Amino acid sequence: MFKEFKKEWQFATRSGRLFILIMSFLFLALMTPIMLKVLIPEIFRMQFPNLSMEDIVLMVNASQLTAVQGFMSDLFELGMIIVVFTLCSIMAQEIRDNTLVFPIVSGNKFVNIIASKTVFFGLTVGLLVMGSIMICYAYSGILFEFEVPLQDVLYAGMLQGLYFIFIIANLIMWGALLKRTLPTGFITLVIAYLMQAVGGLFDIHAYLPSGLIDFSSKLQFQTQNIMTSTLVTVIFIMIMFVITHVSMKKMEFNIR
Amino acid sequence: MIEIKNLNKHFGQFHALKGINLNVKENEIYGFIGHNGAGKSTTMNIMAGLSHFEEGMCIINGQDVKKLAKPGDLNIGFLPENPQFYPWMTAIEYLLYCSKNPNKQKVKEIIEWAGLEQHANRKIRGFSRGMKQRLGLAVALINDPKLIILDEPSSALDPEGRSEVLRLMVDLKNMGKTIIFSSHILSDIERICDRIGMIANGEMIFEKTLASLLHDNVKPIFDIEFRHPLITSQLEKLGNHKDILKVETKDNVIMVQLRQNDLDPKNLLETVLGFDVPIVGFNLRKNNLESLFVKEGD
Numbered sequence: 001m002f003k004e005f006k007k008e009w010q011f012a013t014r015s016g017r018l019f020i021l022i023m024s025f026l027f028l029a030l031m032t033p034i035m036l037k038v039l040i041p042e043i044f045r046m047q048f049p050n051l052s053m054e055d056i057v058l059m060v061n062a063s064q065l066t067a068v069q070g071f072m073s074d075l076f077e078l079g080m081i082i083v084v085f086t087l088c089s090i091m092a093q094e095i096r097d098n099t100l101v102f103p104i105v106s107g108n109k110f111v112n113i114i115a116s117k118t119v120f121f122g123l124t125v126g127l128l129v130m131g132s133i134m135i136c137y138a139y140s141g142i143l144f145e146f147e148v149p150l151q152d153v154l155y156a157g158m159l160q161g162l163y164f165i166f167i168i169a170n171l172i173m174w175g176a177l178l179k180r181t182l183p184t185g186f187i188t189l190v191i192a193y194l195m196q197a198v199g200g201l202f203d204i205h206a207y208l209p210s211g212l213i214d215f216s217s218k219l220q221f222q223t224q225n226i227m228t229s230t231l232v233t234v235i236f237i238m239i240m241f242v243i244t245h246v247s248m249k250k251m252e253f254n255i256r
Numbered sequence: 257m258i259e260i261k262n263l264n265k266h267f268g269q270f271h272a273l274k275g276i277n278l279n280v281k282e283n284e285i286y287g288f289i290g291h292n293g294a295g296k297s298t299t300m301n302i303m304a305g306l307s308h309f310e311e312g313m314c315i316i317n318g319q320d321v322k323k324l325a326k327p328g329d330l331n332i333g334f335l336p337e338n339p340q341f342y343p344w345m346t347a348i349e350y351l352l353y354c355s356k357n358p359n360k361q362k363v364k365e366i367i368e369w370a371g372l373e374q375h376a377n378r379k380i381r382g383f384s385r386g387m388k389q390r391l392g393l394a395v396a397l398i399n400d401p402k403l404i405i406l407d408e409p410s411s412a413l414d415p416e417g418r419s420e421v422l423r424l425m426v427d428l429k430n431m432g433k434t435i436i437f438s439s440h441i442l443s444d445i446e447r448i449c450d451r452i453g454m455i456a457n458g459e460m461i462f463e464k465t466l467a468s469l470l471h472d473n474v475k476p477i478f479d480i481e482f483r484h485p486l487i488t489s490q491l492e493k494l495g496n497h498k499d500i501l502k503v504e505t506k507d508n509v510i511m512v513q514l515r516q517n518d519l520d521p522k523n524l525l526e527t528v529l530g531f532d533v534p535i536v537g538f539n540l541r542k543n544n545l546e547s548l549f550v551k552e553g554d
Contacts, residue, residue, distance in 0.1 A: 010344065098336065099340045099342060101340065102340075104306070105305070106328060106395070106398065107328030107399065254307070254336050
């Protein structure tokens with residue numbers, strides 16, 4: 001199992017994927033507070049020259065809370081697209097390019113291959129999400145003032161991190177089923193956005209993984225709802241893991 | 257080592273393997289020949305546990321492929337036709353990754369055996385086709401398997417690369433390994449194989465030793481060169497000879513094919529000496545697999 005993790009680490013670092021993810025998350029984490037503090041007020045001032053600076057500040061409603069919430073919203077919209085299209089190849093391309101042939105014949109277990117991808121990329125993206133939320137929290141605290149409790153932000157980061165592990169599990173499962181990178185990315189995005197829309201429309205976020213995003217971005221934590229949503233997400237991840245494993249056991253490799 | 261009986265495989269409506277029977281004995285090099293699309297790679301994928309089949313039996317190293325938990329349990333070495341590696345790994349890293357018990361000393365020895373010691377720490381993305389093929393052979397050997405399955409290991413290589421790969425295969429046999437390899441380069445098969453199996457359109461045509469194959473299937477041909485062309489009556493006499501199957505002429509050269517392998521060419525020689533035309537050359541053409549392959553393929 002260790003060699004599988006090492007291989008995924010080598011892939012993530014040497015293919016530049018980890019760098020892309022770190023830079024993207026860092027950019028979003030730093031840009032959101034700057035947008036609220038500098039860019040948006042400046043745009044308002046140019047658009048409405050008659051308004052005073054106090055009115056503009058009131059309109060923008062810039063604070064650490066809005067910065068952190070804005071960043072979490074960006075994470076779901078932009079961050080998700082970046083993660084999905086950076087990592088949509090982790091399973092699909094391996095199957096399509098037949099790079100799994102040697103490892104499989106050499107004795108690597110399907111379950112280890114799937115688990116290492118899920119755990120490595122899930123943890124990596126989860127930690128990046130948490131880290132970038134902390135960076136946004138700290139930077140917006142410096143730019144405005146520290147008003148949001150740190151534990152709330154940590155909690156929100158963990159929930160968002162778990163949601164992104166669910167996204168990674170989707171990429172791995174659809175990659176194994178479709179064996180094509182771009183359709184894997186698109187179908188994962190459709191599922192994520194559709195789940196968010198359905199959860200909001202029928203007020204069932206608590207019973208869907210999208211609840212993790214909804215509750216964390218509002219920084220409102222109702223224990224019951226969060227527990228349900230967390231449990232549902234973990235069950236979804238486990239089901240997808242099993243489907244991926246069954247699909248790989250039935251798969252024909254080294255096909256032209 | 258390999259026992260395949262009545263193997264059947266479909267790809268949708270296409271019947272790819274039609275009741276294949278194949279046997280490979282311990283410590284032999286078995287050549288698996290056939291045209292492109294005949295079913296060689298499909299059979300080898302099944303042997304490696306990478307592909308499924310609907311009907312029949314496939315026993316590898318005493319294990320039923322259909323009952324495998326995972327392909328790695330077969331403990332074989334496998335080199336696919338187009339070996340694909342992780343291009344961002346070095347040769348050493350890749351061999352360590354594919355090892356069941358990673359051991360740097362053993363990896364170093366195998367890299368030296370494959371002639372890649374100068375490229376051991378280079379990323380695989382910079383490797384030539386020949387280097388990848390040699391690395392593939394090294395990967396096939398890394399877990400010390402008794403049986404090695406090689407799909408077209410020497411195709412797409414230049415003559416020097418082909419010779420090198422064939423030399424490595426003979427090395428493997430001398431190490432006590434059993435090898436089955438497919439190829440459509442028949443001179444390669446002739447050079448190193450103990451036994452040969454031929455497949456066409458998903459059906460096994462034959463399975464024999466090279467010597468018996470040529471003896472049973474290819475009739476001896478003599479090329480006789482005269483100083484002057486033969487006249488019609490002389491050609492007719494040759495054509496009506498009881499030992500001769502076929503006569504063809506080209507300028508001063510007559511190509512004579514005998515009816516049977518074990519016929520004494522003395523009778524033929526006496527007949528042509530009786531023509532009273534000076535003979536410049538009398539040569540037995542070397543039988544090769546090429547002629548048989550073309551015949552069976554037709």
